Amino acid sequence: MTLPSPWRADFPAFSAFDEDGITYLDTAATAQKPKAVLDAITAYYARGAANVHRAQHRPGERATQAYEAVRDKVGHWLGASSSKEIVFTRGTTEGLNLLAYGLEHHFKPGDEIAISALEHHANLLPWQQLAKRRDLKLVVLPLTPSGQVDLNSASELIGPCTRLVAISQLSNVLGTWQPLAELSRLAHDQDAWFVVDGAQGVVHGRHNPKDLGADFYVFSGHKLYAPEAIGILWGHADALAALAPWQFGGEMVRNADYQQAEFHAAPMGFEAGTPPVGAAIGLGAALDWLSAQDESSIFGHEQALCVKLQAGLAARDGVRVLGEPQIALASVVVDGIHVADLSHMLGEQGIAVRAGNHCAMPLFKRLGEAGSLRISLGLYSDSTDLERFFMALDNALELLR
Numbered sequence: 001m002t003l004p005s006p007w008r009a010d011f012p013a014f015s016a017f018d019e020d021g022i023t024y025l026d027t028a029a030t031a032q033k034p035k036a037v038l039d040a041i042t043a044y045y046a047r048g049a050a051n052v053h054r055a056q057h058r059p060g061e062r063a064t065q066a067y068e069a070v071r072d073k074v075g076h077w078l079g080a081s082s083s084k085e086i087v088f089t090r091g092t093t094e095g096l097n098l099l100a101y102g103l104e105h106h107f108k109p110g111d112e113i114a115i116s117a118l119e120h121h122a123n124l125l126p127w128q129q130l131a132k133r134r135d136l137k138l139v140v141l142p143l144t145p146s147g148q149v150d151l152n153s154a155s156e157l158i159g160p161c162t163r164l165v166a167i168s169q170l171s172n173v174l175g176t177w178q179p180l181a182e183l184s185r186l187a188h189d190q191d192a193w194f195v196v197d198g199a200q201g202v203v204h205g206r207h208n209p210k211d212l213g214a215d216f217y218v219f220s221g222h223k224l225y226a227p228e229a230i231g232i233l234w235g236h237a238d239a240l241a242a243l244a245p246w247q248f249g250g251e252m253v254r255n256a257d258y259q260q261a262e263f264h265a266a267p268m269g270f271e272a273g274t275p276p277v278g279a280a281i282g283l284g285a286a287l288d289w290l291s292a293q294d295e296s297s298i299f300g301h302e303q304a305l306c307v308k309l310q311a312g313l314a315a316r317d318g319v320r321v322l323g324e325p326q327i328a329l330a331s332v333v334v335d336g337i338h339v340a341d342l343s344h345m346l347g348e349q350g351i352a353v354r355a356g357n358h359c360a361m362p363l364f365k366r367l368g369e370a371g372s373l374r375i376s377l378g379l380y381s382d383s384t385d386l387e388r389f390f391m392a393l394d395n396a397l398e399l400l401r
């Protein structure tokens, strides 16, 4: 069955990929951008860039209005109670570092932070380093064989010493949704904060972080069909009020003297320095573009791609998929073949997939695997991408075996 993508024509990169003989299957690393996003960024710079909030001139007012309009759009997209709950960051990694520094003063030696065994380094290292700075214990929640946090173990490991639980909504390695509702309940029963890394989850469907039970939710624009260097930290009002500022400079300060200063509350108090205005405008355009598409058609298309990908992988001897993916993403290991050799052979044939540990080194150690080949598709992917991938995979397997 062919699965054409009705959205592909909106993404200029695919014409360039066709000319270059590239099959792009690395969307979980970063997504291509629709023309509407490219046009919005060009229009902003072509009409005159300006800094936000500080300038009184017309370009400055225009830039401020456009930037703040994106904050409103993101708030609407996430179902936030107010756009004051939306903090612009440079991405998921910065959002999680902001939280680890911003909440640091609440922790005392012996407190515990719980993460899962599948976390991306971005949702591991900021907590690990905070644990070292404050003499805390980092507790790692184990997984079920299918690749979800094991709730039986979690209910034993999340206890009275737990002050914060930080979990990925959707694994970037295993493609599995995590049981956020149950984990949120376990965290909140102990009065601990519940942080959700939405870097992958935000891309598939529309999620209201409050309904997920999150206190904080972070994501990056570039995986959501928007530019790099823009991200979002959402927090409800009480959660944001618990944060101390972590980066200091212009924009975030209310009153400064040589020896002391007072800072704005969120969101401004967490947006030090000149923000990425053009990238924010690109994020707004991506949300407008996504809002104009039919969500259930996107879901249906991505699920059909998921089924086709899994069926193709299952049909090949010696090809093992890690976990049980629930989206069009698979991490694959081929017995007897090194993943670097495989990805090299695929790269030679124009297949853009990702090989390695996908920024989740401890997970691979736990799984006892050196790495995997990750194939990840987006709403613009179609069945021709998969056909080209499987043809190239068969060639590579024949040569390497």
Ligand SMILES: Cc1ncc(COP(=O)(O)O)c(C=O)c1O
Residues within 6 Å of the ligand: 028, 029, 091, 092, 093, 094, 120, 122, 123, 168, 170, 171, 172, 197, 199, 200, 220, 222
């Ligand atoms: C689950 C997850 N968390 C965090 C990140 C980090 O995102 P960024 O590099 O955009 O900050 C990624 C990126 O791949 C991810 O997949």
